[in-house]
Amino acid sequence: MTEYGIKKQTTNNRRKTDLNLVFRKMLMMGMAMLLLITSVVFALTPRAHAQQADIGNHWAKQQLQAWMEKGFISGYADGTFRPNQPITRAEWMKLVNRLFGYDKQGDTFFVDVHATDWFSSDVSAAARAGYISGYADGTMRPNHSLTREEAAVILSRLGQLRDDIAAADRFTDSIAAWSRGSVGAVAVAGLMSGYPDGTFSPANPLTRAEAVVTLERLLAFRTEFAASKPQIPRDIDEAGIYGPTSGSETIKGDLTISKPGVTLQNTVITGNLTLAKSIGEGDISLQGITVQGELQIYGGGINSIYVTDSNVHSAIVDKEDGKVRVAATGSTTIALTTLQSAAVLEEKELTGSGFESVNLSRHIPAQSVVQLSGEYDEVRVDASGIQLVLKTGHIETLEISESVTDTIVELAAGTTIGTAIIYGKVTFTGSGKVQVKKGPGLTSSGFFYFGGSAPDPKPEQPPDVIRIDHEPESIVISRLGATLPITLTAQWSDGASSDITSKAAWSSDDEAIATVEEGVVTALGVGTTEIVAEYGNRTARIPVTVDNVSDAHKVLVSADSVSPEAGAANAVHFVVKRSNDSIDTDFSGMKKVTVTGVSEAPDGSFGSWDEAPISGMEAETQLLFDKGEATASLSLHHATSQTLAFTVEDAANQAADLMITPKASSAAQLIIETEPSGAVDEQELAIQPVIRIADAYGNLANASNAVTAAVSRGSATLSGTTEVNAVNGVAAFTDLLLTGADMEVILSFTSPGLSETDSSPFPVNPFTSGRGTVDEPYVIMTAKQLDNVRNNLSAHFILGEDIHLNPAPDHSGSGWLPIGTLENAFTGKLDGDGHTVYGLTMNRPASLIAGLFGSMTGDAKIFNIGLEDVNVIGTFNVGALVGFMQGGSIEDAYAEGRVESRGASQYTGGLVGRMGRDTVISRSYANTHTIGSLGVGGLVGVNEGTIIQSYAAGKVNSNFQEVGGLVGINLYAIRQSYALTDIEGATQFIGGLVGHNKGMISDTYAAGSINSAGISSIGGLIGFDALPGLLARSFYDQEKTGQNDSFKGTPLTSAQMKEQVSYTGWDFDTVWGINTNNYPYLRWQQP
Known part of the structure; x- marks a missing residue:
């Protein structure tokens, strides 16, 4: 000792x-x-x-x-x-x-x-x-x-x-x-x-x-309320946490815990601490306590009593069924522990002394099992017929008292006993080691007897095992690597029962399918086998089935509706299944669920996922899965078939695709699908508007509402079919027309019960196309567009087709109003592009200018244009094409019809009334009946510019003077031109080509009749020539004109006039041409 x-x-x-x-x-x-x-x-x-x-x-x-x-x-x-x-x-x-x-x-x-x-x-x-x-x-x-x-x-x-x-x-x-x-x-x-x-x-x-x-x-x-709380009750009969979170509280005397689920912390008990029987199999946690008396343990389960960071003077364990575990952890020290029943004592993560001295009292029932794990200073055994198992660790000193009989000490592999002092009868088993064995009970047989006497050859036998029960009856393991415990209970011949799980011999019929260790089965392969448990003379066989079922193998997805209304909440259901198609009830908690394939609605929105807006084709949310199932709300805005793919976090495979085809909800708005544009004054819109009746997300609604168009901004007037009934939600206009040029027009569209919608602003162009520039001239297609030139005098124009002025835009009941005035003349360009203006009519006998154009000036130019069916009446400066050319040029133009000036009129011409300085007319002609008084010509009334390669035909009438078949008065130059005009009337200064000449004339001829009773200055070519020295290479048909003057042009017979040889010095290669028995013509006249 x-x-x-x-x-x-x-x-x-x-x-x-x-x-x-x-x-x-x-x-x-x-x-x-x-x-x-x-x-x-x-x-x-x-x-x-x-x-x-x-x-x-x-x-x-x-x-x-x-x-x-x-x-x-x-x-x-x-x-x-x-x-x-x-x-x-x-x-x-x-x-x-x-x-x-x-x-x-x-x-x-x-x-x-x-x-x-x-x-x-x-x-x-x-x-x-x-x-x-x-x-x-x-x-x-x-x-x-x-x-x-x-x-x-x-x-x-x-x-x-x-x-x-x-x-x-x-x-x-x-x-x-x-x-x-x-x-x-x-x-x-x-x-x-x-x-x-x-x-x-x-x-x-x-x-x-x-x-x-x-x-x-x-x-x-x-x-x-920690300070004001009442002291810890002496009888803790409610689950909860007792004791301060910091510091400590002292209980003077005894304390009893009578209910499970209690944590007692930071408490000093001066008396005894009792864990009552009523705790049953429940858990108790003692943390940071000091027991100065005795810790008495009568309740608790096989994993239930924790003593952490505590100091206990002595402890007694007396659980009726012996199924209790006491674990010492942290800095815990228990000086003396007395067991009066079976128990499990365990030291874990220990920094203190743990169980220092343990006494297995004689009150422990026979056949009880005491298990120890940890480092023990002293263990004394006073109990007979029990089994002491050292599962892990070391016992420094084990003492078997002399009253002990039939006790077994089992030493697990790796365990040791420093010194075993044997006084009683004990058997050591297991692979553990006893380093020193001594005492009077030690014998060579491995049995130790008190007093060293020989063993009884027929020792008293314990009761027999009559049956082994196992729980569960059979085992099904659904995945490889998983484990499942088996509890083995022996039924004894004396009516007792005991847990023999750790004592039985375990084996597997097929370890490729399942193995077993101390009752814990581990699945290794798919199939069936049996686990065998042997104890005493009894054997139990437990069927085992292993199926390699994978969890969360697939996800099934469905929706309450596969054709919901756009924007409506639609419940989407998820079911997670194992590989054997059973619902994975272990799949629970918050999981990220992603949906892809969401289509964008016409208004740019997508919808919502689990009540959160979707911003693109993919969205995610966290869903709470409960036993493999979850539901989320999905709202889709686009009324079209959408194939959606769902991915669930932790699921092995993506969920099957789900096609949902939302249908448009009720009509909620008007949407302009095609904007109106291409508006030209008095013409149908080039691009007619198309209106969609849509739901709140822009989906086309199946509606037949009437949709009405109107002008909401601008001065133009809308005509055509302005109300259209929608067909399948689409209202298409076909003949809307706007009258009145306008820089900005907005059309509004309305339908009963829906909000108005407006078009984008667009102009009503005065011309069919173009921008009025050199490269992009305005294109004129109608009489009104031609009339609108007066509002754009400096622009460039081109005729897109022939123009008919009958009826023509009427101005004050006098027919056509000339374009351009003397003060505000036309300065742009007009390209007729070979087209003709028909039916020019005007009756303005008091006007100072008359013609399609009243006046032109500067660099203005009119070319490639013809006028037919002309009927123009004016007083001064009267011509079919232009009244007064103050500047500019005319090229490749002609006029046919009637041109007349009335009263004391001046300057009337078949094409132009008056030409100012630096003006030019080329490659043009007039075939008109021209009537006037002073200064009347078949082509031009008075010329201060240049006329080249042009001619006149038709008829000229005058009641006064200065009348010519081509020009009435010439003040500058006429070259390479001719007149076939018949002249009637007039009093003086009457000539087949020019009535009164004060300019240059060359390479010209006249071959029209002169029927006049004039009193003086009548000539076959020129009536009166003020500058005879400026006339060259010019001729007239003396037979046709009836004249024979020789100082104002060379007279020739009709036959001579039709011979090229008569026209010495003329350019018949590029300018003139002549056919047999015909007068010369200008080559540009030939196609």
């Missing part, structure tokens, strides 16, 4: 924990807990300090913002917090553990929690802390939403509240009996409240916002 005492002292000195150090550690733990509280996050995303977009109007905005600013919680990567999204049980446990510093893990096993799961450590710590437990089926359901009544029970435990069933009567809805007391307690404490309708809604999921608010209230409750 002296040797034992010396070793004991040495070991104690080596492993002893200073009591002051314990207190310092407890203080540091409290401080660390406070630090933890200030750093809690949901651990969902790293955006802890971002302002979340969806909490602006939330009822919990203040608390949520405060927690985010402190870094307690955070939102999602898309900038949302989703306050109304349910919180899962795993997320809740993670948050509570961080808030209250629960980081010690236990050994409680749940079938749906695997070591690789992110939440496994939090589930283990939560179960050990005692504020949450699993379900009766052995599951924890970590991915399920936490209900409000579950939250109430947990808050009640964390707040150490007593049940208050009566207080729950304030709520109008039904509350389950198991949670009713806790609901009432948290309501009275102000930790949770009901809804405005008087309900508590216990089964509803607790939202993320509610989780923050309730835990904030709990923190405040624990902090504010």
Whole structure:
């Protein structure tokens, strides 16, 4: 005993924990807990300090913002917090553990929690802390939403509240009996409240916002009321957490815990601490306690009693069925532990001395099994007929007392006993080692007998095993690598039963399919086999089926409607299935679900996914899956077939495509599909408008509404079919016409019950096309467009087709009004492009200018144009094409018809009334009946410019003087031109070519008749020549004209006039041509 005492002292000195150090550690733990509280996050995303977009109007905005600013919680990567999204049980446990510093893990096993799961450590710590437990089926359901009544029970435990069933009567809805007391307690404490309708809604999921608010209230409750709380009750009969979070509280005398689910912390008990039998198989956690008396353990289960960072003077374990485990962790020291029943003692993650001395008392029932794991200084065995199993670790000294008989000590592989002192009868088994064996009970046979006497050759036999029961009856494992435990129970001949799971010999008929170790079956291959368990003379065979079923193998997707109305909410349902086509009921929690293939509506929108707007062809959201199923709301805006692909996070395969074809909703708006344009005054629109009757998203509605067009801005007048009935939602206009040129016109479109819509502004052009420039001249297609030249005198024009002026735009009842005045003359360009203007009619006997154009000047030019059916009446400056050419030129132009000036008129010509200086007429002619008084010519009345390669035919009448077949008065130059005009009347200055000449004339001839009773100055070519020296190579037909003067042109016979040889010096190569028995002609006359 002296040797034992010396070793004991040495070991104690080596492993002893200073009591002051314990207190310092407890203080540091409290401080660390406070630090933890200030750093809690949901651990969902790293955006802890971002302002979340969806909490602006939330009822919990203040608390949520405060927690985010402190870094307690955070939102999602898309900038949302989703306050109304349910919180899962795993997320809740993670948050509570961080808030209250629960980081010690236990050994409680749940079938749906695997070591690789992110939440496994939090589930283990939560179960050990005692504020949450699993379900009766052995599951924890970590991915399920936490209900409000579950939250109430947990808050009640964390707040150490007593049940208050009566207080729950304030709520109008039904509350389950198991949670009713806790609901009432948290309501009275102000930790949770009901809804405005008087309900508590216990089964509803607790939202993320509610989780923050309730835990904030709990923190405040624990902090504010800790000092005012009553002392820990002497009989703790409600689950919860007792004792201060920091420092310590002292209980003078004894303390009893009579209900499971209790955590006792930071408490000094001067008397005994009793864990009552009524705890049953429940869990108890002792953290940072000191028991100066005795720790008495009468209740608890096989994984239930935790003693952490505690100091216990002595402990006694006496559980009726012997199924209790006591685990010492951290800095725990238990000086003396006495077992009066079977038990499991275990040291884990130990920094203290743990179980220093253990005594297996004689009161332990025979056939009991005591299991030890850890480092033990002293173990004394006083019990007979039991089995002591050292599963792991070392016993420094094992003493078998002399009263012991038939006890077995089993040493597992790797375990050791320093010294075994044998006084009684004991058998050692197993592969462990005993380093020193001594004592009077030691024999060579391996049995040890008290007093060294020989063994009884026929020792008393224990009862027989008559049956082995196993649970479950058979095993089905759905995936490779998964495990499932088997519990084996022996039924003895004396009526007793015992758990022999760890004692039986296990084997598998086919280890390629499944293996087994201490009752735990591991699936390795697909197929069936049997697990064999042997104990005593009994054998149990347990059928095993392994099917390599993969979880979350596929996702089925369906919708309430495959042809919903555009914009309507449509429920989309997801079902996650395993590879064997069963619903994967383990697939739960928040999952990212992505939809692609969304089509853009005509208005640019897409729709919404889970009530959030969709901004493109792809959208994602977080959906809560419950036992493999989830539903989300999908709204599509485009009324067209859309093949949608859905992807669910953690599912092995993408969901099958789903085709949805929304139909247009009711008519909501008018949309201009084709804008009106190409408007030309008094012409139908080149591009007629097309109007769509659409729903709110621009989809074509199946409507037949009448659509009416009108001018909403501008002076133009709209005509044509202005009201059109839509066909299948489309109203197409076909003959709208605008009258009146306008720089900006807007058409409005209306339909009963719908808002008006307006077209884009567009001009009503005065001309068919063009911009009035050299490169893009205005194109004239109508009489009105020709008339509109007067409003654009400096522009460039071209005729697009022949123009008919009958009827013509009428101005004051006098027919055509000449374009351009003496003060504001035409200065642009008009290209007839070979077209003809028909029916020019005007009756203006008092006008100073008359003709298609009244006056032109500057660089104005008129060319490639013809006038036919002319009937022009004026007084001064009268011509079919131009009244007065103040400047510019005329080329390749002609006129046919009647030109007349009345009264005391002056300057009348078949083509032009008067030509000013520097003007030119070339390659032009007039075949008109020209009537006037003074200065009348078949082509021009008076010429101050140049006439070249032009001619006149027809007839000229005058009642006065200065009348010529080509020009009445020539003041400058006439070259390479001729006249075939017949002249009647006049009094003097009458000539076949020119009546009165004061300019140059060359290469000309005249061959028209002169029928006049004039009294003087009548000539076959010139009537009166004021400058005879400027006349050259010019001739007249003396027979045709009836004249014979020889100083104002050379007279020739008709025959001579028709011979080229008569025209000495003329250019018959490029300018003139002559045919047999005909007068000369100008070559440009030939096609």
